[in-house]
Amino acid sequence: MAAKKLLDFIDIVNAVIEELKVQSSDTVSINTIKRDINMVYIDEVVPFARFKWLEGYVEKEHKEYYNVGTCAVTPTSTTVTLSIAPAAIVGSKTNYWFSVEGYGEIYKISSHTALSTTVTLTSPYTGILNATASYKIWTDKVNLPTDCRETLEVWHDFDRKPMEGRGLKDLRRIMSMGGMKSEARPVYYNTADFYDPVAPTAETETNRYRLMQVYPSLSNLPTTLHISYIKELTALDSDGDEPAMPIEDRIVLVYGALHRAWSRERNPEEAARNYQLFNAKLARMAGKVEDSIDKPALQPDAIYINAKRGSRIAGLRARLFPAGNIGGTSYAAPTYASGITLNGGTITANFTVSPAITIDGRDLSVDGANADAHIAASANVHGIGASSSVVGTQTTQTLTNKILSGNTAVTLISGSGTAALNTTGTITLPNATDTLVGKATTDTLTNKTMVASSNAITATVGRLAQFNVSTGNLEASAIVAAALASFELAGPLTLTDNTAVAASTAYTFVHATYKTAFLFVKLVRGANYESRWVQIVTNGATAQVSESAATIGAMGVTFTADISGANCRLLYTTTSTGTNATLNLAAYKL
Numbered sequence: 001m002a003a004k005k006l007l008d009f010i011d012i013v014n015a016v017i018e019e020l021k022v023q024s025s026d027t028v029s030i031n032t033i034k035r036d037i038n039m040v041y042i043d044e045v046v047p048f049a050r051f052k053w054l055e056g057y058v059e060k061e062h063k064e065y066y067n068v069g070t071c072a073v074t075p076t077s078t079t080v081t082l083s084i085a086p087a088a089i090v091g092s093k094t095n096y097w098f099s100v101e102g103y104g105e106i107y108k109i110s111s112h113t114a115l116s117t118t119v120t121l122t123s124p125y126t127g128i129l130n131a132t133a134s135y136k137i138w139t140d141k142v143n144l145p146t147d148c149r150e151t152l153e154v155w156h157d158f159d160r161k162p163m164e165g166r167g168l169k170d171l172r173r174i175m176s177m178g179g180m181k182s183e184a185r186p187v188y189y190n191t192a193d194f195y196d197p198v199a200p201t202a203e204t205e206t207n208r209y210r211l212m213q214v215y216p217s218l219s220n221l222p223t224t225l226h227i228s229y230i231k232e233l234t235a236l237d238s239d240g241d242e243p244a245m246p247i248e249d250r251i252v253l254v255y256g257a258l259h260r261a262w263s264r265e266r267n268p269e270e271a272a273r274n275y276q277l278f279n280a281k282l283a284r285m286a287g288k289v290e291d292s293i294d295k296p297a298l299q300p301d302a303i304y305i306n307a308k309r310g311s312r313i314a315g316l317r318a319r320l321f322p323a324g325n326i327g328g329t330s331y332a333a334p335t336y337a338s339g340i341t342l343n344g345g346t347i348t349a350n351f352t353v354s355p356a357i358t359i360d361g362r363d364l365s366v367d368g369a370n371a372d373a374h375i376a377a378s379a380n381v382h383g384i385g386a387s388s389s390v391v392g393t394q395t396t397q398t399l400t401n402k403i404l405s406g407n408t409a410v411t412l413i414s415g416s417g418t419a420a421l422n423t424t425g426t427i428t429l430p431n432a433t434d435t436l437v438g439k440a441t442t443d444t445l446t447n448k449t450m451v452a453s454s455n456a457i458t459a460t461v462g463r464l465a466q467f468n469v470s471t472g473n474l475e476a477s478a479i480v481a482a483a484l485a486s487f488e489l490a491g492p493l494t495l496t497d498n499t500a501v502a503a504s505t506a507y508t509f510v511h512a513t514y515k516t517a518f519l520f521v522k523l524v525r526g527a528n529y530e531s532r533w534v535q536i537v538t539n540g541a542t543a544q545v546s547e548s549a550a551t552i553g554a555m556g557v558t559f560t561a562d563i564s565g566a567n568c569r570l571l572y573t574t575t576s577t578g579t580n581a582t583l584n585l586a587a588y589k590l
Contacts, residue, residue: 006250010239012037016257020265033257038235040256040278041243046233049286053244055152056231058145062186062214062223065138066090071119072131073100078110080119083132088115093137097217099181101134103127106180109137136181140217142225144191144210149232151191151212156223158185163214163225166190175215185223186214245285252281486514491522491584498576501560506583511538511568514589519570525581528553536561538568545570557581 006012013033022029046054069084080098093112098121099105107121119137144151155162163186166174171190189212196208214225233244243250255278262271353364391397490507509517519534532549543561556575561568574581 005247006254007242007247008239009034009037009236009241009243012236012243012250012253012257013239015254016261019254019258020261033261034236036257036260037253040253040260042233042235044256045245045252045282045285048282050152050230051245051285052288053246054149054230054233056145056147056229058148058227058229060142060144060212060225060227062142062217062219062225063139064220064222065136065218066093067134067136070132071100071135073125073127073133073135074129075127076124078121078124080121080125080135082117082119085115085117090114093119095141096137096139097180098135098137100127100130101136104181136218138218140213140215142212142214144212144227144229146207146209147231147233148210148227148229150230151189152228152230154189154212154228155226156185157226158223159187163187163189168192171213171215178216181218182216183218183220184216185219186216186225188215189213249281249285252278252285255281486589488587488589489585490587491582493583495523495557495572495574495581495583497574497578497580499572499574501571501573504572505569506559506572507570507585507587508564508567509587509589510566511540511543511563512566514568515539516590517568517570518588518590519585520587521583521585523555523557523581523583525553525555525557525577526579528555530555530557534559534570536568536570538563543568555581557583 006015013030016033016037017024017030020029020033022033024030066086068086069082071083072081086093092114093109096109096112098107098109098119105126107123107125109119110122111120112118151165153162154165166188168190171188174188192211192213194208195211198207212227231244236243243253245252255274258274259271259278262268262274353359357363357365391399493506495504495506507517507519515538517536519536521530521532521534523530523532528551530549530551532547535546537544538561541563543563545559545561547559549555554577556577558573560571560573562571563569572583
């Protein structure tokens with residue numbers, strides 16, 4: 001129990017118990033107190049006002065319509081066969097709407113199994129027989145969170161104002177005006193009652209949720225809805241449960257529970273005193289002013305404005321319904337303003353200029369057509385004669401019947417002279433010993449220097465690999481060769497069970513060349529494993545070993561080092577376990 005604060009459910013219960021002087025063994029009275037606290041919390045405090053601590057926020061996706069492939073429909077039949085089954089991620093389309101393109105009637109889908117091509121309608125199809133009909137399947141419902149009691153505001157990022165909440169009657173009237181198949185992002189919504197996906201067993205089921213209906217509901221792209229709502233709180237049950245309200249306001253539950261308890265105990269004075277405290281605290285809680293509040297404002301209905309102002313605000317009509325004939329009502333084209341002087345403005349959308357209309361004396365339609373024809377042309381352009389084509393330096397072209405006159409020199413190799421191309425097609429090389437090298441021939445290059453400008457790979461010390469110009473082979477560089485000489489892998493080597501030090505060599509290296517060796521050793525002995533880091537140092541006369549290891553199970557392997565002739569040796573001993581050990585190692589010598 002909190003020492004000074006009413007933190008959780010048990011703190012509030014104990015505060016009431018202490019005031020009433022109820023014994024801790026009186027479980028009946030304690031359970032009654034707990035019920036009183038929850039009745040005050042859920043039935044009196046929570047509904048009293050839209051407290052800030054009751055607000056929640058969630059983002060829900062209203063899915064785009066599904067119309068992959070075609071479908072087969074038959075008059076008087078409730079079965080629709082899709083040409084392509086919806087993918088697993090799409091899921092079941094039960095309780096979605098179905099409609100055939102070009103046909104006004106819509107149908108509710110009574111059943112559909114994920115990954116199935118068969119869709120069953122609630123009522124028979126009344127259209128004509130069609131084996132390859134275009135269709136759309138969509139939903140106008142969005143599932144709200146299970147703790148959503150009522151919505152405060154709903155909006156999305158594709159409109160400059162929040163969606164308008166409407167009653168069911170108003171929403172149906174709007175839908176009849178625009179038609180169920182009107183395609184646009186949602187503008188209106190209605191929050192229906194709680195829906196229980198499983199057969200109801202109790203009113204307090206936690207899996208039930210509210211459905212939100214949106215309109216328009218047909219869109220080829222999903223829409224993320226931002227939803228601000230009031231939470232549906234659950235009763236306090238466990239001792240550690242905390243009320244949703246701030247700590248400083250939780251005393252109101254004590255006052256309310258004491259009022260109920262003293263009324264039962266026939267103590268009207270204490271009941272009245274706690275009732276006054278309860279009401280005063282509740283009023284202060286409701287009277288708290290937020291840091292920033294929205295000023296109340298009257299906002300005319302969008303349909304009312306559209307009807308009263310007509311074409312002057314055609315954008316509002318376009319926001320509600322698409323252009324054309326909708327629901328039997330024909331919407332006229334808007335009237336455009338004329339004779340307007342534009343000064344310093346910016347055109348932020350497509351602007352169409354009728355043909356023969358000039359701007360600064362230029363007919364943009366004619367100029368644009370001429371420019372497009374010039375860009376697309378490959379002949380007779382830039383003053384070249386009839387039936388001619390432009391020759392570009394960055395294109396591959398075949399030149400036929402071309403005469404090179406004037407500058408007839410063709411540079412073969414930068415800095416080594418030019419070759420003359422005469423009228424008979426013979427190439428005269430600048431040096432008698434020069435030979436032409438062809439792209440499609442195999443030629444031997446002698447005394448040629450491959451430099452960076454000719455894209456050759458030069459043999460440079462410090463690279464991991466180098467190209468040997470003399471041999472034509474790709475070889476390891478000096479650094480890689482030296483590293484490979486200092487690094488080696490050994491194993492697997494069997495370390496015999498119960499072996500003494502004498503002549504039991506695990507690894508050797510030449511001590512005249514290397515003075516240190518760093519070994520990473522893996523040891524396996526039955527079900528036991530070890531990773532060991534071994535360092536060896538020698539001066540040619542003696543050798544020392546330093547180790548560290550990570551072991552699973554007892555390994556029973558010990559390493560020492562000595563000098564044997566030209567070699568420094570790593571020796572091992574093994575204990576008697578009845579199982580040989582296996583050694584693998586990676587060594588790096590310096």
